Amino acid sequence: MNEVRTGDRKVLIVGGGFGGLRAARELAETQGIHVTLIDRNPYQLFAPLLYQVATGGLSEDDIAYSIRGAIPGVDFRRGDVVRIDSERKTLRLEDGAVLPFDELILATGSTGTTFGVPGVEEHALQMKTMNQAREIRSRLLNAYEEIENGHRPKEHLRVVVVGGGPTGVEVTGAVAELQRSMKREFPDLAEFASVTLVEAGPRLLPMFSEKSSAHAKGELEKLGARVMVDAAVDRMYPADVHLKSGEVLNAGTIVWAAGVAAHEQWATLGLADRANRLRVDASLQLTEGVWVIGDGAALEGPDGRALPMIAPVAMQMGIHVGKQIKAKAVGKPLVDFVYKDKGQMATIGRRRAVVEANGLRLHGTIAWLAWLGLHVFYLAGGRNRVSVVANWMWNYVVWGVGARPVVIE
Amino acid sequence: MNEVRTGDRKVLIVGGGFGGLRAARELAETQGIHVTLIDRNPYQLFAPLLYQVATGGLSEDDIAYSIRGAIPGVDFRRGDVVRIDSERKTLRLEDGAVLPFDELILATGSTGTTFGVPGVEEHALQMKTMNQAREIRSRLLNAYEEIENGHRPKEHLRVVVVGGGPTGVEVTGAVAELQRSMKREFPDLAEFASVTLVEAGPRLLPMFSEKSSAHAKGELEKLGARVMVDAAVDRMYPADVHLKSGEVLNAGTIVWAAGVAAHEQWATLGLADRANRLRVDASLQLTEGVWVIGDGAALEGPDGRALPMIAPVAMQMGIHVGKQIKAKAVGKPLVDFVYKDKGQMATIGRRRAVVEANGLRLHGTIAWLAWLGLHVFYLAGGRNRVSVVANWMWNYVVWGVGARPVVIE
8 A cells, every 4th residue: 555644635546447447546646635446346348349259359457457457556455445534535445444535536327228118127138237248148059059059949049149339239239240250160059049139129220320320220130130110128037038029039048238337226316316326516516515427427528418428538537536636735715617528439349340430421341440449449458459469359350260269068 | 969870889988078079079060979068167277277276377268168169060069978888788867867878988088086184184175176276276365364363373374285296287387376476465475485295205206207306395495485205195184285294384275185985886896906997898888888987997017017097098098998989889909008108297486397208308498398388288178278378477477466366155
């Protein structure tokens, strides 16, 4: 642990995701400020690539990076926060430790939400944690083995993905490619494998232009996926997805990528919006000295709509709050947070993507290369970068030729 | 599944390790022979690098490779063998399936053995499966966190490795380097971390020359490890290793690399040696049509000593039995198995190794490069090779500078 000098302002950051790490970096090694980052896991999970772990393109180690020691001058404490006292300015961890703070930054992210659709909780797999990604991989790959040995019906090779946002599109593309590569090992089963993407709204990627939406749909269909729009899920059973239209989709693996929300406990405070996000003031404070950033913060953009729950928002908020705390420490006034929209991207399979940034619109391989470059750039840890690039180059060149993911139980 | 033609001789191979895969490759696509490989896992585990997973140098995916489809023309069946009927020539799997065979190759390898030393089973970690490697990694890394948070005594940063063979030497070197790299993140704990290698015999690597043994000991000591020879373990407790001399070594992690044996069930047949290995005839047959290869086979070399339980023996046996079965199918006589000793190697940390082959003796970096080249060469799967080389290059250049393994639970 770094020495805490008397008189240092104690800043606690809860959550080592994109937002929390940015705030920590901004505040690190600042005269008069001591930063401690708290997380229940000692690693940062590079969540945008979780779908790659789920479909076997990358290893778990590739997208997890040690938080501790990642930022010089910032202490790390592993722990689960069970109670915050904003009056006394203390925070209690599950192991009993009580940590005092002058400033607290809540950067605890979001989890998947089922919107109360019956059966989703029990029968669909979500993809917000490493364990969930691991379970999807295991379910997808073990199905082949179990079906070939006669322990499950062939219909269980069908996969249904719910939610036409970037995550749903990415998973669907990756599953379609995985199924294609499995053809070599299970030639007799290939015809039974399929993937269907189900979206409740009228088009995929609603935050992109209509052109990009149509492009994404076309590309998924080229990969062999079925895309259903205006198709809302009514309820789910272990191997069936019932749509509101009455149609029933059979599936051995159901992935739910239809929505995220902040942590439920917050809803009980009466301070949260529909997605459990805490309403903050323009400087991102909940109360004096308690800041909320990232997916957990409810703040409207200039268009009157809540800012999206995506990494760039979290990162900009993290930097902003870091700056505000530094300003506050030297008696300067606070500044309002303004989100700078730098565009968005989603990949569709191994060589295709859609990118929209600064009026620029890219599709296809060039968009995919831009997507790849940006993701590798933001991936923390040189070793992870080297390994991810090596894996991707390999997959790009020879996917399906002798290399396929395995499930290790 | 490949079509089984009437009249084809059915060859079942149990176990997809070095021996089983070699036999399968030898027999693949042979006129009149149909090969099915059976394993409880659908992947080959590259066991010589398990210690790298245990100490965080490589990912699980790096050393696991899909068996299915790896060898064209060879079928794969996932399953656990529960019964062999050598009279009727059938084999029963746990899921109830009964498979008939004309020729059966048992290539089921070995597990760790405790030699009946009290407490080893309960308190020491072994390293023969992926789960065991994962547990060692988790134990080694979590200790730092738990000690810093005050949940465990500082003595738990000490590691004891029992067994001075290649595995023990490799683990000890890798643990010493891991502890060194953790200094940056836990500077206050560094002085409490240590690793001790305990060997019952008079020197490390007894199958190497005395010069190489001395070299290995010196290199481990340079890395900061303590090496104890002539030190037999009497018993173990959760965090204590008691030596026969009366000395007690305190440790939070105890790794047992002192011995391997074939599977215990075989001992009950009365056909096995002290290490549960089945005594086979010179052509590697247990009974007519039942062959045993690799760690499970007891056969004496020309010097009258049992052949060692190492990968080269298993591979040569696999090829030999494949050839015998082909010869038998066309009415040719069987040939005795002769092991060609091509030398041996062991690595000590990231840049050091000892190699002895064909009268040649290499130490240091050049030996390490030979070790690396050979292991990458034998690693199945281009993707694994690319990823392993990338990881190693990275570790070689910048170990400890911003990259360290994490535990994902």
